Amino acid sequence: MTSYLDASLPTRSEHLWRYTPWSRVHPTKVDELPAVGELVIESDDVEIKAISKKGIEHGQDIARIFLDNVIGNTHVLTPENKINHVHVKAGGHAVAAHIHIESKQPSSVVFHLTGEAEWVGLWLTGSIHPNSQLSVGLINELSSESVLVRTDNWRIERDGEFELATLSLGGQRIKSDIRTILSGSNSTHNQFIAVHGHGTRHDDHHIEIHHKQPHTNSKLTVNAACDDRSHSVGTGALTIDDDAQHTDAGQIFRNLLLSESARAEAIPELEVMANEVAAAHGAASAPIDAMQMHYLMSRGLSKEEATSMLVEGFLVDSFVEVRSDSVREAMQTRLTVHLECQLIG
Amino acid sequence: MTQDAQEAVGDYRYGFHDPESSTIRFDKGLSEQVVRDISELKNEPEWMTEIRVKAYNHFVEREMPTWGNCDSLEGINFENITYFLRSSDKTEKDWDDVPEDIKRTFDRLGIPDAEQKWLGGVTAQYESEAVYHSIREDLEEQGVIFLDMDTGLKEYPELVKKYFGTVIPHSDNKFSALNTAVWSGGSFIYVPKGIHVEMPVQAYFRINAKNMGQFERTLIIADEGSSLHYVEGCTAPTYSTDSLHSAVVELIAMEGAKIRYSTVQNWSANVYNLVTKRGVAHKNATVEWVDGNIGSKLTMKYPSVLLKGEGAHAEIISVAYAGTGQHQDAGAKVHHLAPNTTSNILSKSISKGGGRSSYRGMLQVTPKANGCRSKVVCDALMLDEESRSDTYPTMEIGNSTADLEHEASVSKVSGDQLFYLMSRGHSEEEAMGLIVNGFFEPFTRELPMEYAVELNRLLELEMEGSIG
Numbered sequence: 033m034t035s036y037l038d039a040s041l042p043t044r045s046e047h048l049w050r051y052t053p054w055s056r057v058h059p060t061k062v063d064e065l066p067a068v069g070e071l072v073i074e075s076d077d078v079e080i081k082a083i084s085k086k087g088i089e090h091g092q093d094i095a096r097i098f099l100d101n102v103i104g105n106t107h108v109l110t111p112e113n114k115i116n117h118v119h120v121k122a123g124g125h126a127v128a129a130h131i132h133i134e135s136k137q138p139s140s141v142v143f144h145l146t147g148e149a150e151w152v153g154l155w156l157t158g159s160i161h162p163n164s165q166l167s168v169g170l171i172n173e174l175s176s177e178s179v180l181v182r183t184d185n186w187r188i189e190r191d192g193e194f195e196l197a198t199l200s201l202g203g204q205r206i207k208s209d210i211r212t213i214l215s216g217s218n219s220t221h222n223q224f225i226a227v228h229g230h231g232t233r234h235d236d237h238h239i240e241i242h243h244k245q246p247h248t249n250s251k252l253t254v255n256a257a258c259d260d261r262s263h264s265v266g267t268g269a270l271t272i273d274d275d276a277q278h279t280d281a282g283q284i285f286r287n288l289l290l291s292e293s294a295r296a297e298a299i300p301e302l303e304v305m306a307n308e309v310a311a312a313h314g315a316a317s318a319p320i321d322a323m324q325m326h327y328l329m330s331r332g333l334s335k336e337e338a339t340s341m342l343v344e345g346f347l348v349d350s351f352v353e354v355r356s357d358s359v360r361e362a363m364q365t366r367l368t369v370h371l372e373c374q375l376i377g
Numbered sequence: 378m379t380q381d382a383q384e385a386v387g388d389y390r391y392g393f394h395d396p397e398s399s400t401i402r403f404d405k406g407l408s409e410q411v412v413r414d415i416s417e418l419k420n421e422p423e424w425m426t427e428i429r430v431k432a433y434n435h436f437v438e439r440e441m442p443t444w445g446n447c448d449s450l451e452g453i454n455f456e457n458i459t460y461f462l463r464s465s466d467k468t469e470k471d472w473d474d475v476p477e478d479i480k481r482t483f484d485r486l487g488i489p490d491a492e493q494k495w496l497g498g499v500t501a502q503y504e505s506e507a508v509y510h511s512i513r514e515d516l517e518e519q520g521v522i523f524l525d526m527d528t529g530l531k532e533y534p535e536l537v538k539k540y541f542g543t544v545i546p547h548s549d550n551k552f553s554a555l556n557t558a559v560w561s562g563g564s565f566i567y568v569p570k571g572i573h574v575e576m577p578v579q580a581y582f583r584i585n586a587k588n589m590g591q592f593e594r595t596l597i598i599a600d601e602g603s604s605l606h607y608v609e610g611c612t613a614p615t616y617s618t619d620s621l622h623s624a625v626v627e628l629i630a631m632e633g634a635k636i637r638y639s640t641v642q643n644w645s646a647n648v649y650n651l652v653t654k655r656g657v658a659h660k661n662a663t664v665e666w667v668d669g670n671i672g673s674k675l676t677m678k679y680p681s682v683l684l685k686g687e688g689a690h691a692e693i694i695s696v697a698y699a700g701t702g703q704h705q706d707a708g709a710k711v712h713h714l715a716p717n718t719t720s721n722i723l724s725k726s727i728s729k730g731g732g733r734s735s736y737r738g739m740l741q742v743t744p745k746a747n748g749c750r751s752k753v754v755c756d757a758l759m760l761d762e763e764s765r766s767d768t769y770p771t772m773e774i775g776n777s778t779a780d781l782e783h784e785a786s787v788s789k790v791s792g793d794q795l796f797y798l799m800s801r802g803h804s805e806e807e808a809m810g811l812i813v814n815g816f817f818e819p820f821t822r823e824l825p826m827e828y829a830v831e832l833n834r835l836l837e838l839e840m841e842g843s844i845g
Contacts, residue, residue, distance in 0.1 A: 045443040258777075274762060289777030292744070300783070302768040307759035307789045315783040317774045 034090070036065050036101040042094050048209065051265040051297055052236040054094050057181050057207045059126040059151035068102035068153065071129035077116040078141070081108045085130055088157065089185070095209060096183050099128060099155045106130045111139035111166075115358040120154070122147030122174060133158035135166035135194075140356040142169040145202075149178055152203075156184045160192035162216060167195045167356035171366050174202035176231060182208040190216030190245075197224045197354050199363050200235055201370045211240040214248040214276075221250040226350040226367065228343070229262025229294060230374055236265040241283075243276040252283040255350040257343045258294035267299040270313065274305040283313040288346050290320065290339065344371050406456045409433055412558050415461045419527055419561075422534055425541075432547035432557035439551040445677040445737060446706045453649055458621055460559040460592070516574065522567040523578055526594050529565025536567060540598055544627040544655050544683070553653045556592045556625040563593035563624065568603040568634075577606040577639070577825050595626040599634035599662075606637040608825055620648045622673075628656030630664050632686065637665040641828050644673035646702060652678045660686030660715075667823045668695040669832060670705050679737060681710035684718035684746075691720040696820040698836065699732030699764070708737035708769075713749040713779070722753040725817060728764035735767040742779040749776065755785035758816055760809070810836070 041062055042049040060066045073080055085106045090096035107129060109118070120129070120143055127149045133141060135158060145154070152174060160166050174180060180203045188194045200206060212221050227235050241250045256264035266285045287296035298315040320342055328338035347367055354360035412433045416426040441450050516523060522533065530537045547557035564580050599605050622644060630636045636656065644650050650673040656664035666680035682691035697705035711720040726734035736755045757766035768785045790812050798808035814821075814833055821829040 277762075287774060289774065289779070292777055294777055296772075296774045298770075298772040298774075298783070300768075300770060300785075302785060302787065303765070304757070304759065304767065304787045305765045307762050307764065309759075310786075310788060312784070312786040313768065314785070315770065315772055315781075317772060317779055317781040319777050319780070 033100055034097050036094075036098050037063070039092075039094060039097050047267070047299075048093070048238055052205070052207045052234065057095075057179055057205060058098070059179070065098075065101055066126060068151075069124050069127045070105065071127045071152070071154070072121040072123070073107050073118060073129060073131065074121070075109075075116060075118040077113050078109050078111050078118065080118070082106070083108060088130065088155070093183070093209070095181050095207070096155070099130070099153050099181070099183060102153065103128050103130045103155065106132050108132050108134065109141065110134045110136065111141055112137065114139060115356075116141045117362075118143050120145045122149035122152045122178065124149055126151040126153075128153030128155070130155040130157070133166065133168070135160045135164045135192075138165040140167040140169070140359050142359055142362045143171065145170065145172045145174060145180075147178070148175045152178055152180045154180065154182045156182070156186075158186045158194075160186070160188045160194045160219075162190045162192060164189075165193040167197075167354070167359045169197045169199070169354075169356075169359040169363055171199045171363065172202050172206070173366070173370070176202065176204060176233075178203045180206045180208070182206070182210070184208075184210040184212075186212040186221075188212065188214050188216060188219040188221055191218045192216060193220045195222040195224070195354060195356065195359070197351055197359055197363050198226070198237075199367055200225065200227045200237070201366070203235075204233060206233075206235045208236065209238045209240075211242070212250075213242045213244060214250065215244050217245040218247045219245070220248070222353065222355075223250075223252045224350045224354055225252075225254040225266075226347040226363070227254070227256040227258075227264050228347060228367075228370065228374070229256065229258035229260070229264050231260050231262065233262040234265075235262070236267075238267045238269070240269040240271070241281070243272045243279045243281060245275065246277045246279070248276055248279050250281045251353075253350055253353070254283075254285045255288070255347055256286070256296060257288040257290060257346055258296050259290040261291070261293040263295045265297045267297075267301070268313065269301045269303070270311065271303045272306050272309055272311060277306045277308040279306065279309045279311070281309070281311045285313075285315040286346075287317040288320065288343065289317065290343070340371055344368060347371075405459050407433070407458075407460055407559065411460055415559060415561065418461070421530060424538060425530065428542065428547065429558050432554045435548055436551060436554035436558055439554055442550050442552070444679075446675060446704055446735065449675045449704060450649075450651075453621060461561060516578075519572050519574075520569040521572060521574060522565065524565045526563040526565045526596065527561070529596070533565070533567070536598075537565065537596065540596055540627070540629060542627075544629060544657050545625050545653050549653060552623045552651045553625050556594060556623050556653070560592045560594035560625070563595040564597070564607070565595070566597040566605065566607065568599045568605050570600045571602045572600075573604045574606070577608045579608040591620075591622045591624070593624045595624070597627070597636060597638070598629045599631060599636045601631045602633040603631075604635040606639065608639045608828065620645075622648055622650045622652070624652045624654075626652070626654040628664055630656065630658045630662035632660045633662060634659075635663040635665075637667065638680075639667040639824055639828070641669040641671070641824065641832055642673070642676070643671045644676075646672060646674055646700070648673045650676040650678065654678065655681040655683065656691075657683045657685055658689035658691060661688040662686060663690045663692065665692040666695070666709070667820065668693070668707070669820060669824075670695070670697045670707050671832075671836075672700075673703060673705070675704045675706065677706045679708045679710050679739075681712070682720065683712050683714060684720065685714050687715045687717050689715060689718045691718075693720070693722045694820050694823055695724050696817050697724075697726040697734045699726065699728045699734040701730035701732060703732045705732070705734040706737060707735070708739075709753075710739040711741070711751065712739075713742040713746040713751070716745070716747040716749070718746060718749050720751040722751070723819060724753075724755040725757075725820060726755075726766060727758045727760060727813060727816065728766050729760040731761075731763035733765040733767070735769060736785070737769045739771045739773070740781060740783070741773045742776045742781070744775040746776050747778045749779045749781075751779075751781045753781075753783040755783075756816070757785070757787040758813070759787065759789050
């Protein structure tokens with residue numbers, strides 16, 4: 033295991049840390065390795081085994097090295113039911129956990145992340161075995177003061193299907209680094225992210241999707257609605273290896289800016305080394321369509337209600353292609369409740 | 378040409394070179410003294426010498442850039458480059474006075490043909506300084522200044538001093554610092570208020586001496602309500618050791634002015650082409666970059682526009698062709714700094730024979746820039762399994778009223794299109810060539826005719842042997 037204290041710290045010139053420097057999401061000072069407690073992980077639907085953490089591949093990424101140093105156990109889930117709800121509760125000063133999913137048969141897992149902890153570290157890993165299908169949803173409803181560092185590493189084997197939906201609503205400062213490798217031929221990955229920026233929320237999602245084998249497919253949709261003085265960052269790195277012929281991959285980043293002080297960054301990167309591929313990405317940023325507002329307000333809705341409805345439509349749209357009904361419904365329900373509280377009060 | 382040289386040249390069409398005929402050539406390597414000597418030799422004013430020295434010190438201290446394919450820059454040995462070389466004692470005014478061997482080079486490049494009545498004038502940079510300069514009389518009568526940069530500094534020092542380095546300061550990046558320290562040649566153009574230069578003005582640049590750095594400096598000012606189309610073309614002989622081309626181009630479009638800067642570059646496959654190009658567009662002004670990159674070992678070029686005045690507009694069209702061993706790291710940057718500014722970026726690239734083409738872009742909207750609109754489109758075509766295509770766009774949006782779009786796609790040549798053309802009697806190679814030319818057509822239609830023809834010919838040449 034690489035010692036965090038010996039690791040070199042990233043500079044802002046590094047793409048990954050350009051908009052959210054590591055020093056801003058470290059729980060204390062960057063040259064310290066503080067004591068970190070454990071997140072509480074509970075579920076009525078699936079057995080969670082806590083085992084002593086084995087070495088996890090972290091590359092040279094500082095966030096993963098840090099988490100590897102402060103986390104003691106791995107919580108292993110082997111879902112067998114169609115739908116499994118897992119509650120991840122964050123209390124105290126700084127807490128973290130490593131959760132690993134072994135997917136051997138079609139199943140869905142929805143994580144509900146809540147709590148008041150000042151700093152939360154969450155490392156999700158998973159293996160989608162050949163011919164298996166896994167759908168994962170993560171709903172972040174941390175308190176408005178929390179800092180979240182999330183790192184994901186997913187691997188999809190031959191003929192495996194994996195979809196990952198993220199609803200990011202809570203926390204003050206969020207840095208998510210989600211990496212997926214399509215390591216088996218004919219594997220598929222769909223990822224959906226909805227971000228609601230409010231207050232001074234800073235939400236940074238970095239998504240890497242790596243196609244290593246032929247006949248692999250991926251799709252990424254990121255919708256961010258930014259209000260008040262919030263700041264959303266979306267960076268995508270889509271890599272198609274030279275062996276990954278007949279790949280079909282796409283990424284789309286959409287930003288809806290709701291206030292003058294809101295900011296958004298979109299950086300959808302594409303590296304293609306195979307020629308028999310269809311690869312595309314897009315990014316768009318715009319204010320709320322005045323015509324749509326006019327239409328809704330002319331039918332008696334207040335400005336706040338009309339805005340809420342349009343924001344909800346924009347963010348709900350992120351999840352319309354989620355194939356797992358239970359994951360999609362969980363996401364959409366929490367989003368609706370959140371927006372009613374936030375925008376209408 | 379020796380056998381070794383011939384081998385190095387290969388089948389590169391413009392890969393010829395004339396024996397060097399330089400009269401003044403500095404030793405390789407760079408020091409403050411070299412910088413002062415260049416300035417003294419050119420008899421420059423004291424303020425320019427000081428700018429050069431300041432830039433040199435910044436160059437020494439500054440780290441390599443982090444934007445772009447920075448790992449490849451490690452191959453540059455700054456101590457193995459000649460920073461100044463004068464190939465002719467004085468700037469010639471008449472084509473007949475140009476030395477024969479130099480003229481022969483230009484003949485092969487087609488410069489005399491290019492200097493036809495529909496072109497505004499020619500400044501041909503041969504090695505480090507202009508050897509030939511002409512300008513049509515009607516332009517002179519209109520008060521248009523079109524000089525090589527060295528002459529511009531001598532004849533219009535106040536004008537140069539006012540604008541030099543205002544768009545790209547020496548501290549911008551390591552290579553702009555290097556250029557500011559050792560610049561030589563380039564064009565200086567001033568278009569007075571309300572003057573529209575109807576014909577494109579043109580300059581050719583070449584690298585001729587082995588390991589010869591080319592550090593031209595171009596400054597174009599279009600005063601209020603004026604317009605200009607400037608065309609720059611490059612071809613270079615092939616050598617077996619690496620050459621460095623590091624130019625700086627500054628464009629200033631005052632209120633209501635329009636500048637279009639068109640480039641077709643065809644550097645040989647051993648040249649590092651590291652260019653800083655930036656324009657400023659004031660109120661209701663337009664800056665357009667039309668940029669074609671073929672050849673070079675590594676090109677890092679991101680034409681930029683600062684939209685400083687309300688209603689300003691930027692248009693950037695670029696194409697890149699990356700062949701074997703080449704990396705075209707090109708793109709565009711637009712900074713929307715004022716309200717109601719608009720921009721369009723179209724990038725097209727082709728990778729073949731293991732070549733790598735990258736689009737690297739930046740689109741920024743600052744908080745005060747209300748009502749901005751921008752559209753970015755990147756298309757990439759991959760011609761074989763070994764090649765690579767990347768897209769690295771960045772969008773930084775600090776204003777909620779901005780309306781921005783970016784889209785990119787990577788694909789191969791359509792089998793249907795090939796089949797259609799081949800069923801009408803074209804060979805596969807011809808069909809491929811037609812498709813590639815069609816792919817670049819949005820770019821070539823923006824070029825003056827002779828450039829479009831030359832580009833199509835170059836592409837045909839590059840496409841040779843691409844099948845089978």
